[in-house]
Amino acid sequence: MKIGKILGLTVLATLGLLVGGSQTTEASVYTFSVVPELPENQLAKKAGYFDLMVNPGATQDLKLKYTNNTDHAVTVNADVTTATTNGGGEVDYEGDQKKLDPTLTVKTQDMITVPQDVTLAARETKEVTAHVAVPQAGLTGISSGAFTFRDKDSQQHAQAASAGMAVKNVYAFQIAVLMRQQKDTPFTFNQIQRSGLQLHTVAAGQVNARNVIKANLQNPLAKYINDFTTVAIIKKADSDKTVLSQTNTDQQMAPNSNFDLAIAYANGAAMKPGKYVLDLTAYGQKDDQGGYQFTDAAKTTKFAHRWHFEKTFTITGSEATQYNKADFTVTKDAFNWWSLLAVLLAVLITVFWFILWKRRRDDEEESEQN
Incomplete structure (x- = not known):
């Protein structure tokens, strides 16, 4: 139970x-x-x-x-x-x-x-x-x-x-x-490999007031996807640097269903606007004779099926601002007193210089008149 x-x-x-x-x-x-x-x-x-x-x-x-x-x-x-x-x-x-x-x-x-x-x-x-x-x-x-x-x-x-x-x-x-109506699945290996998993929308969002990227995955066939593992990597569209990465194991999808896989930001990390690329690999149905394998720090597991997707998506400035404000873990920018002090000092120096310049000019004009 x-x-x-x-x-x-x-x-x-x-x-x-x-x-x-x-x-x-x-x-x-x-x-x-x-x-x-x-x-x-x-x-x-x-x-x-x-x-x-x-x-x-x-x-x-x-x-x-x-x-x-x-x-x-x-x-x-x-x-x-x-x-x-x-x-x-x-x-x-x-x-x-x-x-x-x-x-x-x-x-x-x-x-x-x-x-x-x-x-x-x-x-x-x-x-x-x-x-x-x-x-x-x-x-x-x-x-x-x-x-x-x-x-x-x-x-x-x-x-x-x-x-x-x-x-x-x-x-x-x-x-x-x-x-x-039949004990064994009516879907062929090629059908499952070709259509057994689909990636739809990818977008910024939140789960429990935490910033995430949501990747909507769909199982369009009338069969379970058991032993479901996903490996998600997100990079900036113009860079090879990884922004987010996440691996989820021991998942399961119901027949003819979809869900939003939430790829979470680390505590304190702020969401930033820009164009990104999601690289997602998914594995299904553990099988000792399977043709695909996934290796993590602990072990190597073989699977009967593997699906791979790449999708570009954009985070707008307004989305980043909205979600960062709502995510209590995001490190908010503290007020920079040193920057304010530097600006005030620059203003004071400028004003002081202007006063000295004005006095010198007035003294020169007065000397010329005399």
């Missing part, structure tokens, strides 16, 4: 979110638990999530066992979402569903319905049915999403508490749902 804090208010309990993983949870920690009853068409037989082999136009009921772990009634709220990739290079089942990737043709939530609210009496266990309807056109590759289950009363209390600036935890279970 992987637990992460969401927006400082929500604690998320995740079940089986990595492809091929098998995870369990300690139900007594939470007010309720949800256990999937794996059907006959389940591929990963011992997993804690659904991994279904389906056919075009097929319908199916999925069974979920809800259990109330408390001595009072609990209402379990459920919904279904499509997997995305977050800014940390992780598959996210609670990502913004309004900003799904344009290459996504079938959303998980459009294929699965589940009762929104189910009330359980104290210590009650109840079987709940979710319904799956695969489009007649079928699926290409993997459809990835998840059920999310929340304690409705705790959720409402947390929303009320957040309005009053208090902190309240909400516990939520997620159970991944993968669906496909």
Whole structure:
């Protein structure tokens, strides 16, 4: 079980979110638990999530066992979402569903319905049915999403508490749902090598009030990019000098998703306007027989795939000023008293020289008149 804090208010309990993983949870920690009853068409037989082999136009009921772990009634709220990739290079089942990737043709939530609210009496266990309807056109590759289950009363209390600036935890279970028509990927090696990763926009930005360069990476295919490593180098367009460099390892991208890879400035370093070039190399799918290798200080790793991109981008003066002001780590220019003193001294010398010159001239004019 992987637990992460969401927006400082929500604690998320995740079940089986990595492809091929098998995870369990300690139900007594939470007010309720949800256990999937794996059907006959389940591929990963011992997993804690659904991994279904389906056919075009097929319908199916999925069974979920809800259990109330408390001595009072609990209402379990459920919904279904499509997997995305977050800014940390992780598959996210609670990502913004309004900003799904344009290459996504079938959303998980459009294929699965589940009762929104189910009330359980104290210590009650109840079987709940979710319904799956695969489009007649079928699926290409993997459809990835998840059920999310929340304690409705705790959720409402947390929303009320957040309005009053208090902190309240909400516990939520997620159970991944993968669906496909064939076990092996339908994409050829050349397809993945040619189209399996795309670089789109590159621009200055911020993450958590820190200056970064954001490189938008897209996985346009209906497959996971596992063991994802990126090596980013940024240089001035007219120079070979490296301005920024960053390596990210052990990332993962969801099918048909995109995210902004954030290449961070060092603490205290200011963003400067100008034209730059991003040189980005990405590796995917660790493979001892792979044709590409990445070496860091610790070891050499072989990968099945490698992608390389170069893209020119510009940081404007107004962008640099705006982001440097907002980044609390940037060393702000201190007021230079020595420079001010030098300017004042120069002014005083000039004024003193002018007064002496004026007096000498007046004395000479007076002597001539006499």
